[in-house]
Amino acid sequence: MDIISSALHDAFSPFALSFVLAAIGLNVHFGYTGLLNFGQAAFCAVGAYAMGVSVASFDLPLIVGIFFGLVASALLALVLGVPTLRLRADYLAIATIAAAEIARLVFSTSFKEYFNARDGVSGFTRGFRDINPLPDFNGQFLTFSRNDWWVMTVGWVLVALTCIFLWLLMRSPWGRVLRSIREDEEAVRSLGKNVYSYKMQALVLGGVIGAFGGFIGGLGLASVQPDSFNTDFTFIAFTMLILGGAARILGPVVGAVLFWGVLSGVGSTLARLSSGDNPIIPPDLMGSDQVSNVRFMLAGLALMLLMIYRPQGIFGDRKEIALDAR
Amino acid sequence: MPADATPNPTPTPEAGPTTGPTTGPTTGTTTGHAAAAAALAQVPSEPGAAKPDPIVIADNVKRSFGGLTAVDVEHVEIQRGVITALIGPNGAGKTTFFNLLTGFDQPDSGDWSFNGTSLRKKASHKVARLGMVRTFQLTKVLSKLTVLENMRLGATGQRGESFWAAPLKFLWGGQEDENTVRARELLARFKLDGKEKDFAGSLSGGQRKLLEMARALMVRPELVMLDEPMAGVNPALKQSLLGHVKSLREDGMTVLFVEHDMDMVRDISDWVIVMAQGKVIAEGTPDSIMADERVIDAYLGAHHDVDITEMEREIEQEHLEYGDPMGDSAHQPREEEK
Ligand SMILES: Nc1ncnc2c1ncn2[C@@H]1O[C@H](COP(=O)(O)OP(=O)(O)OP(=O)(O)O)[C@@H](O)[C@H]1O
Numbered sequence A: 001m002d003i004i005s006s007a008l009h010d011a012f013s014p015f016a017l018s019f020v021l022a023a024i025g026l027n028v029h030f031g032y033t034g035l036l037n038f039g040q041a042a043f044c045a046v047g048a049y050a051m052g053v054s055v056a057s058f059d060l061p062l063i064v065g066i067f068f069g070l071v072a073s074a075l076l077a078l079v080l081g082v083p084t085l086r087l088r089a090d091y092l093a094i095a096t097i098a099a100a101e102i103a104r105l106v107f108s109t110s111f112k113e114y115f116n117a118r119d120g121v122s123g124f125t126r127g128f129r130d131i132n133p134l135p136d137f138n139g140q141f142l143t144f145s146r147n148d149w150w151v152m153t154v155g156w157v158l159v160a161l162t163c164i165f166l167w168l169l170m171r172s173p174w175g176r177v178l179r180s181i182r183e184d185e186e187a188v189r190s191l192g193k194n195v196y197s198y199k200m201q202a203l204v205l206g207g208v209i210g211a212f213g214g215f216i217g218g219l220g221l222a223s224v225q226p227d228s229f230n231t232d233f234t235f236i237a238f239t240m241l242i243l244g245g246a247a248r249i250l251g252p253v254v255g256a257v258l259f260w261g262v263l264s265g266v267g268s269t270l271a272r273l274s275s276g277d278n279p280i281i282p283p284d285l286m287g288s289d290q291v292s293n294v295r296f297m298l299a300g301l302a303l304m305l306l307m308i309y310r311p312q313g314i315f316g317d318r319k320e321i322a323l324d325a326r
Numbered sequence B: 001m002p003a004d005a006t007p008n009p010t011p012t013p014e015a016g017p018t019t020g021p022t023t024g025p026t027t028g029t030t031t032g033h034a035a036a037a038a039a040l041a042q043v044p045s046e047p048g049a050a051k052p053d054p055i056v057i058a059d060n061v062k063r064s065f066g067g068l069t070a071v072d073v074e075h076v077e078i079q080r081g082v083i084t085a086l087i088g089p090n091g092a093g094k095t096t097f098f099n100l101l102t103g104f105d106q107p108d109s110g111d112w113s114f115n116g117t118s119l120r121k122k123a124s125h126k127v128a129r130l131g132m133v134r135t136f137q138l139t140k141v142l143s144k145l146t147v148l149e150n151m152r153l154g155a156t157g158q159r160g161e162s163f164w165a166a167p168l169k170f171l172w173g174g175q176e177d178e179n180t181v182r183a184r185e186l187l188a189r190f191k192l193d194g195k196e197k198d199f200a201g202s203l204s205g206g207q208r209k210l211l212e213m214a215r216a217l218m219v220r221p222e223l224v225m226l227d228e229p230m231a232g233v234n235p236a237l238k239q240s241l242l243g244h245v246k247s248l249r250e251d252g253m254t255v256l257f258v259e260h261d262m263d264m265v266r267d268i269s270d271w272v273i274v275m276a277q278g279k280v281i282a283e284g285t286p287d288s289i290m291a292d293e294r295v296i297d298a299y300l301g302a303h304h305d306v307d308i309t310e311m312e313r314e315i316e317q318e319h320l321e322y323g324d325p326m327g328d329s330a331h332q333p334r335e336e337e338k
């Protein structure tokens, strides 16, 4: 029972929420527009740091910090997009990987009086927690602290609003242009659409949504640390997106929840099986200290099986994938 | 004008949905096309001939790939309001010339203008917005969009294509409905109306050609440039499409197309431009071109106006008459077939 409850706990936790939003942003980039952004971590990090530093170091109100975070992530999108979006898709991929690493290194080594190296920024959550109207959550088998419960409420409302907004956007002619760009840029150009401008809009939009992921993650952990934004961050977000189904509004949401839920469930199951005096899994095969690595191996295996048997993800449309074979 | 007297296969609402009046800019008492075509009669049949009312003028357009000069056009003008065919052997540079004119490729040198506006260094989407829209030899349909969505994408000036208006459907819904009506009319013309809800990727090769052509018309171009529009389209549909292309001309549109099917060229074009090895080697009315020595040498082949089985029969006949056992000296390859 507690395996399920801890899985559920992790699946909806503030930590998972930051991935949900990052994956939604990637869905705009990759799922709808076909932009290969391998540096979503940078957008989240830049947003989170801009918010954290504004509040912690400059005593600005949280809302101003959030505003700066959004501006910073939009600027990052412009800086990355201007030189690369006219070029082939791979240039953006390379630039974004590099940007994510540069951002992480800058945050962990430079401007220590603001970024505090690997300790990260903290002490910016007061304004957020002060307006928390909720009590601790003690459900049937799930419990959340008051703070977590508040971050989750805000976060999931934000996810819902983002999804509604994206749904409205993607069913519009604007969304149609994005989906067409993913298919064939030249065809879109030949019909008089400014492909470069649309790609830029998509990059900014997805980056800004990623920044919201950074905010929620930061507020949930009450700190912003450089190492949470390593390259794994982006690739896990990609995994979630593909698991749920790219170019589907709810794809990244379901993918992220499922990913954390299953990962956490498998982790605690393995831990149970490999611990105790007489473990079911022999210690020679896997010790209890190896659980956290083994569960990622299993996640990789599951992803491979998924790609083989259901390449369109959970929500994807089989017919669309079949078209690629033609 | 006997060529125009041919009855239009679908005489219905052609004039209705299209923007302009049925008469082109060079209107006299007759239709725009008749006047424009009559004016062409005065133009000498020589490469680079000046036209009375050119919509496109290109000068010294050069493009080379490594050592190969793919396009080297000294001077060429496209007459407004008529159908011009661009022909030439495989690799002559026709598609490359299309790419250059529409901004999909950059020339080494040269300048060209559309309606008096220089298009040198103009981005391809701006060229399309000016009213010069092209299709691709290798079709570019958007496979994962439905046929109808492909069509709607073609419409210009869509309010819903701006980010801020997009979430608010009441701002663009009406316009979308109008575009849908027009898209359906065009699809019906191109015999794709039953396919509306299918993914474009599920269409056959010929159907993709048709969809691409119909989609280009959604832009309401002034000049439509078709790269081998009839390749892979079945004969019956070809006939009715010829009628449609002619009706575009009646609506005042200018058509420039690349085609290897000489029957089609002869049937619908008012003027023919011949390219070979990147250069314009001949220009003229279809009849004068078909008779031109250089064109026959470079492109058509000696037997171009003979049906292929008939040709083989003739050759056989020759063998019988002269008792030549091999006799393949008389067999010229037909370059006009792809
Ligand atoms: N991107 C490219 N790189 C190198 N060479 C090219 C490129 N595009 C075209 N060429 C060369 O330029 C020449 C002209 O090609 P083009 O496609 O314009 O011919 P075409 O007249 O359209 O022929 P077809 O009737 O077969 O379509 C060819 O010799 C081709 O090999």
Ligand SMILES: [Mg+2]
Binding pocket: B094, B095, B096, B137, B227
């Ligand atoms: Mg070609």
